Structures are given as structure tokens and as C-alpha cells.
Amino acid sequence: MSTSPVVNVDIVIVGGGIAGLWLLNDLRNRGYSAILLEATALGSGQTLASQGMIHGGIKYSLAGALSGASEAIADMPDHWRRCLRGAGAVDLRRVRVLSDHFYLWSTGAAGRMTAFLASKAVRGRVESVDADGRPPIFRAPGFSGSLYRLVDLVLDVPSLVAALADTCPDAIYSLAGAATAWTAADSGRLTLDLGTATGTQRLAPAAFVFAAGAGNAGLLATIGAVTPAMQRRPLHQVMVRHRYPHALHGHCLGRETTPRLTISSHPAGGGEQVWYLGGTLAEQGVGMAPDALIALARQELAALLPWVDLGPARWATLAVERAEPRQPRLLRPDQAFADWAGNGANALVAWPTKLTLCPHLADSVAARLGQRGIAPSGASVPVLALPRPPLASTPWEAAFGA
Ligand SMILES: Cc1cc2nc3c(=O)[nH]c(=O)nc-3n(C[C@H](O)[C@H](O)[C@H](O)COP(=O)(O)OP(=O)(O)OC[C@H]3O[C@@H](n4cnc5c(N)ncnc54)[C@H](O)[C@@H]3O)c2cc1C
Numbered sequence: 001m002s003t004s005p006v007v008n009v010d011i012v013i014v015g016g017g018i019a020g021l022w023l024l025n026d027l028r029n030r031g032y033s034a035i036l037l038e039a040t041a042l043g044s045g046q047t048l049a050s051q052g053m054i055h056g057g058i059k060y061s062l063a064g065a066l067s068g069a070s071e072a073i074a075d076m077p078d079h080w081r082r083c084l085r086g087a088g089a090v091d092l093r094r095v096r097v098l099s100d101h102f103y104l105w106s107t108g109a110a111g112r113m114t115a116f117l118a119s120k121a122v123r124g125r126v127e128s129v130d131a132d133g134r135p136p137i138f139r140a141p142g143f144s145g146s147l148y149r150l151v152d153l154v155l156d157v158p159s160l161v162a163a164l165a166d167t168c169p170d171a172i173y174s175l176a177g178a179a180t181a182w183t184a185a186d187s188g189r190l191t192l193d194l195g196t197a198t199g200t201q202r203l204a205p206a207a208f209v210f211a212a213g214a215g216n217a218g219l220l221a222t223i224g225a226v227t228p229a230m231q232r233r234p235l236h237q238v239m240v241r242h243r244y245p246h247a248l249h250g251h252c253l254g255r256e257t258t259p260r261l262t263i264s265s266h267p268a269g270g271g272e273q274v275w276y277l278g279g280t281l282a283e284q285g286v287g288m289a290p291d292a293l294i295a296l297a298r299q300e301l302a303a304l305l306p307w308v309d310l311g312p313a314r315w316a317t318l319a320v321e322r323a324e325p326r327q328p329r330l331l332r333p334d335q336a337f338a339d340w341a342g343n344g345a346n347a348l349v350a351w352p353t354k355l356t357l358c359p360h361l362a363d364s365v366a367a368r369l370g371q372r373g374i375a376p377s378g379a380s381v382p383v384l385a386l387p388r389p390p391l392a393s394t395p396w397e398a399a400f401g402a
Contacts, residue, residue, distance in 0.1 A: 005201055007382040009033050010374070012192065012205040014219060015212030016172065016389060017047040018157075019352045019361060021164035023211055024171060025090040026362040031376035032369075035171045035384070041392035042172070043161035045213040047355065048394050049237070049320045051264040051276055052160075053102055053249075054080045054356045055152035056125050074125065077151045079359040089359060094163040095155055098265065102152035103129070103250035105138065106145045107304055117148055125151050137246040142307025154249045154264055157355075161391060171381050174389035182223055188344035190223060198385050206374045208347045209365060214323035216349055220341060227342030228349050229326040236285030237320065238277040238297040241268055241400045242313035248275065252304045256280055261300050266396060274396040275310075277301075290317040316399035324353045336361035338368050346372075 011027055013020045016038030027034045057073035082088035084095060104117075104126070117126055129147040131139075138147050165172055179195035192203040210216045217230045247265035254260025262279035277297055285293040294315045301308065325337040336357040341347040348368050352361045369375075 005199070007201055007203050007384065008379050009035055009203070009205050009382050010377050010379060011035075011207055011209060011369075012037065012203050013209045013211055015039075015045075015210065015215060016042040016165075017045050017211065017213050018043075018050075018160070018164075018355050018358055019213070019350055020209075020211035021161060022090060022352075022358040023209060023350065023362055023365055024168050025164050027365070028168065028171070029089060030366060033377070033379040033381050035173065035381065036168070037173050037175050037386075038389040039175050039212070039215065041390045042165055043157065044392035045215075046320065046322060047161060047213075048157055048392050049318060050157055050355050051262065051278055052098065052155045052157045052266075052355070053152055053262075053264065054155060055102065055354075056150065058104070058126050058150050058152070073354070073356060076356045076359060077153060080153065080155075080356075083359075089362060090164065091167060092160065092163055094159065094166070096159040097153060098156050098267075099154040099247065099249040101249070102150045102154060103135070103138070103248075104148040104150060104253060104259075105143075105250055106253040135246070135248075137248050137305075137308070140307040156266070158391065158394060165391070169388070170383075172388055173384050173386040175386070176389070178386055184223065184345060188346065190345050190347060194384065194386065196385050201384055206346065206377070207369060207372070208345075209350055210341075210347055211350045213351070214321060216323065216351065219347075220349065223341060223343065223345055223347060225341035225343040225345060225347070228337070228339050230351075231324050231326040231330050232321040233324065233330060233332070234286045234319065234321045235278065235282040236288060236293055237282045237318045237395070238285070238293060239274050239316045239318065239396050239399055240277070240297070240310065240313050241272055241274045241315075241396060242310040243272055244308065244310045247273060248305075251279060254280060258283070261304055266394070268396060268400065269402050274400070276396070285317070286319075293317050314400055316396075318395045318399070320395075322353075324351050336364055338364040340368065340372075 010032040011034040013036040024036045056077045083092040086093045126148050129149050181193040183191050194201050210219045248263045251259035252261040259279040264276045266274045268274050324333050333353045336352045338350045352358050
């Protein structure tokens with residue numbers, strides 16, 4: 001393998017979660033030469049801990065009105081479906097779709113939500129499901145509530161990470177074992193020296209893109225920038241591995257304006273599946289001991305799905321933080337975020353804020369590059385003297401084994 005000491009490339013992306021991998025594919029499709037550097041394993045951090053829902057924002061409108069968040073995100077499922085067909089900004093044809101729809105159910109009548117869910121404002125994004133159209137889990141005689149089908153879809157996130165990584169095998173590198181040193185010229189232009197046993201290579205791109213999730217704060221501190229500021233919003237998810245035959249991808253409506261319980265279902269080995277539980281349960285669970293949270297989760301399942309008997313099951317929890325641009329009162333951001341580091345460096349800081357919003361993130365990054373006149377240069381993709389990072393495990397593989 002031939003390597004060169006100074007590496008010219010248009011874009012160096014730092015971080016191999018969904019944001020970095022999506023941007024790598026998207027920017028290359030826009031003609032940029034780009035490489036990606038990952039500290040540990042692809043998809044570690046939030047991406048493989050996510051529920052894989054690509055949603056159109058209805059879950060943000062449970063207050064009974066459309067908000068900024070539900071509007072910004074509304075056309076995202078269509079973007080993703082185009083990519084899944086091979087006709088979008090990135091090629092997701094190899095990604096496994098776990099469910100074509102997400103469901104919204106209530107244990108009794110949907111009350112004040114009924115009129116809103118039937119209204120013109122959400123037409124095309126949500127529809128009431130009659131008894132004949134119900135998925136198997138809601139056909140049980142014990143279910144007497146209301147059921148709605150959303151346009152949202154659920155993806156198998158490991159296959160998403162693998163698909164995005166496999167389309168750029170020549171451009172993804174592991175930083176494990178490399179010494180990194182950042183240098184800023186008086187102009188603010190950054191370079192990154194990568195030291196390995198075989199020597200040092202200096203990366204001198206037109207722009208770095210920090211797409212390192214929670215790692216963006218440390219990267220900004222290292223280059224001496226204090227903005228954009230980051231916030232962390234914690235969750236405590238519950239995982240249950242069992243042999244119950246039916247999958248469930250849905251939100252249970254409660255009295256709150258967020259879903260009382262959100263469940264996604266993920267295939268596990270040996271004919272088992274993992275139900276991954278979030279929503280209000282995961283917000284309430286922050287700071288709770290795992291055993292207490294598992295007891296609460298059992299109670300919630302018994303109350304909201306009383307006809308379901310999971311049989312012998314194994315339980316675990318996952319405490320995880322969402323990393324996002326700081327908002328007043330730590331509110332949830334409405335949109336993907338991309339902006340330049342506040343110290344004038346050529347480092348663009350990116351947080352998708354939702355897996356779903358990656359197409360929006362890519363447009364924002366491209367617009368920011370355009371603002372500084374950074375266009376594809378025609379440079380070829382360089383070769384670094386670094387290995388390829390592995391794919392991370394899912395939280396349930398880590399908790400229960402494969
Ligand atoms: C429990 C949970 C459920 C969620 N469910 C959904 C959902 O169903 N739908 C949805 O749309 N969104 C969901 N989200 C949000 C979504 O997961 C995140 O917005 C998204 O994964 C963030 O991706 P990211 O690439 O920015 O960060 P991350 O996934 O955290 O990836 C960051 C990557 O950068 C690497 N890194 C860190 N520091 C460095 C460094 N210094 N150098 C190099 N690499 C570095 C890390 O190792 C990691 O690989 C969920 C989030 C959580 C926590």
C-alpha cells in the first residue's frame with residue numbers, strides 16, 4: 001500500500017455513527033472526495049442504541065396540534081423510502097426493513113386524540129386500522145382499544161450501518177492505535193497529524209466535519225472552540241429477549257404528550273426477538289436502578305398489552321444519552337444541525353438530532369460548504385496507513401449475547 005505524508009482530500013469526517021456514514025455517502029455522491037475516521041467501532045454511541053424508526057413526526061403531535069418538529073420531519077419517510085428503492089441521495093437497497101409501518105394504539109378509546117388523528121392536518125400520515133387490517137398482535141380478543149397506522153417505518157440499524165459502510169470500503173479508517181495531533185494555522189485552517197508505527201500522515205482537507213455525536217464536545221475543546229454548544233438528554237431504555245411469536249412496532253398513547261411506551265422489535269438468534277422499550281418509560285427511568293426500571297416495565301406491559309404473555313424472558317436496561325446542539329431549557333431540537341466551529345476553523349459541526357433527519361443534515365452540510373465556496377476539487381480518495389474499524393454490537397447483543 002503506498003501512502004503519502006500530506007494527504008489532500010476535500011472532506012475529512014470524524015465519527016462513524018449514522019451521521020458520519022450518511023454524510024460520507026452523500027458527499028461522495030455530490031462529487032466530493034471524502035474519508036471518515038472512527039475512534040472505536042462503526043455505529044457505537046447512539047446509532048445502534050436507537051430504535052430504528054424513521055418517522056414523520058406524528059409522535060411529536062400527540063399534544064393534539066402540529067408543532068415545528070412534526071412539520072420539519074414530515075417528508076423524511078419519503079426520502080428514506082426513495083433511498084431504500086435505490087433512487088435517493090444514498091443507496092440503501094441492502095438495508096433490512098423491519099416494519100413498513102409504525103402503529104399507535106390506545107388501551108381504550110383514543111379520547112381527545114380521535115378528532116386530531118382523523119383530521120385533514122395529518123391525512124396521509126396516519127390512518128385508523130379496522131379489525132381486518134390489524135397486525136397479528138392486535139388481533140387477540142383481549143385488545144379493545146383504538147389502533148392507527150403511521151407512515152413511519154422501522155429499519156434494522158445494523159444493516160443500515162453495514163450498507164453505508166460497505167459502499168465506501170476505501171474511505172473508512174480506525175483511529176484506534178493512531179496518535180492524533182491537531183494544528184491550526186493563523187488563518188484558522190486545521191490539519192490533523194495521524195501517527196502510526198509506520199510514520200505520520202498529515203490530513204489537510206478543505207473542511208473537517210465533526211459528526212462524532214457526544215464526541216463533538218471533546219473535539220471542539222481540542223481545537224479551542226466553545227461553540228456550537230452541546231446538550232445531552234439521557235434515556236434509560238429496557239430490553240426484553242423472549243420467544244413470543246409476534247413483533248410489535250408501536251407507541252401506546254397515554255395521558256402525556258409523549259408516547260407512554262414505545263416498542264420496537266429486533267430479531268435475535270435462536271428464534272428469539274428483543275423488544276426494545278422507550279418513550280415515557282425511558283424518560284422516567286433516568287436515574288432508576290435497573291431492577292426497579294425492569295419492574296416498572298413489566299407493570300407497563302401488563303397494563304398496556306394485558307393479553308400478551310412473553311413467557312420466559314431475559315431483561316436488561318441501557319442508560320444512554322442523546323447528544324444534540326444546545327437548546328433553551330434543554331428542549332428537543334426540531335431539526336438537524338450543521339454549523340461552523342465558532343473559532344473560525346474549517347470544522348463543521350454536525351448533529352442529526354434524529355436518525356430520521358440525516359437527509360436534512362446532508363442538505364445543511366452541503367449548504368454550509370457552499371457558503372465557504374468549498375466545492376468538489378476532483379481530488380482522488382487518499383489511502384491512509386490505518387485499518388478499517390469494526391461494526392459495533394447492538395445493546396442487546398452486548399447484554400444477552402448473539
Ligand atoms: C435510545 C435512543 C433511541 C433512539 N431512537 C431513534 C429512532 O427510533 N429514530 C430516530 O430517528 N432517532 C432515534 N434516536 C436518535 C438517533 O439515534 C441519533 O440522533 C443518531 O444516532 C445520532 O447519530 P450520530 O452519528 O450523530 O452519533 P452517534 O451515533 O453517537 O455516533 C458517533 C460516532 O462518533 C464516534 N466518535 C466519538 N468521538 C470520536 C472522536 N473523537 N473521533 C472519532 N470518532 C469519534 C463514536 O465512536 C461513534 O461511532 C435515538 C436515540 C437514542 C439514544
